[in-house]
Amino acid sequence: LIVAAGLGFWMHRTRRRWPALALGLIIGGALGNVIDRLRLGWVIDFIDIHVSTWHWPAFNMADAAITVGVVMLLIDGLFTTSKKPK
Numbered sequence: 001l002i003v004a005a006g007l008g009f010w011m012h013r014t015r016r017r018w019p020a021l022a023l024g025l026i027i028g029g030a031l032g033n034v035i036d037r038l039r040l041g042w043v044i045d046f047i048d049i050h051v052s053t054w055h056w057p058a059f060n061m062a063d064a065a066i067t068v069g070v071v072m073l074l075i076d077g078l079f080t081t082s083k084k085p086k
Contacts, residue, residue: 025069
């Protein structure tokens, strides 16, 4: 919850939509997992992928939102140039 609050502060201070959306996905996913943990005592993983004998670890939509948000922040950090005052 503390990390989500810190990310919320970061999101509030950003002026660009892409990182704000990314932070919103991360915060929403984290809070979704916290709610499951408090309400049920565990986080429900319901997407389970098998291909032949290969098995991908199970995950839920909250985990997917966190992952997409982190990837979006990485893309933003790698491909966005910031204009620094001279």
